[in-house]
Amino acid sequence: MLSVKNLKFQYDSSTKFEIPDIHLDAGEELLIIGKSGSGKTTVLNILGGLLKPQQGEVKLGDTILSSLTGAKLDKFRGKNIGIVFQKPHILSPLTVVENLKLANFFVGEKGAQNLDLLKELGIFDKRKSKVTTLSEGEAQRVSIARALANHPKLILADEPTASLDDENAAIVVKLLQDQAKKFNAALIIVTHDQRVKDHISKHIIMGGLV
């Protein structure tokens, strides 16, 4: 389902990354673990089609991401890849539901299951609230809901547990796992947080700059 081969990426001559090959089936989970600055966010952006590698390919289903550009890439990404960013990427002037609807709108989905999703993530009661009025934890769950709103085949989460205590870290990982299972999506969590290893056994380690 997801196949990542021979990836090489560099921002400039002093920041080069070699990225391990990845093969994940639908419904599988993977942890990419590495210390700060090792390139975890860079990898996540490549897997999510937000950065193009200088070498190698990321293939999701039958589609090689780097073969798409512009609006086609945006649409493919919006439909098939859900990214939970390290800092919630949600639009603050909008309500919770409007944020999900916007994600649906970009790919021509109706979002029939948005309210169910908000219930499962425990933020249904906040559906009409502007996101500026939410707590950090609630905003993070909206960010997860938004990433899942189009039932992506691949879910990517960047440091989803970084600022959470043990109990809430476990809850957020379980939310991501449950949602991934429900839609038979592949889940990749990128983190420096060793605690996540207790929940996801398959992992690769980012070695940092080469």
Ligand SMILES: Nc1ncnc2c1ncn2[C@@H]1O[C@H](COP(=O)(O)OP(=O)(O)OP(=O)(O)O)[C@@H](O)[C@H]1O
């Ligand atoms: N746009 C950029 N241009 C040049 N260098 C960059 C750029 N973005 C990141 N880097 C550098 O690439 C390296 C890896 O950054 P990245 O954010 O991928 O690491 P990370 O493992 O996610 O770190 P953290 O855990 O601290 O978020 C760092 O040395 C960073 O300074």
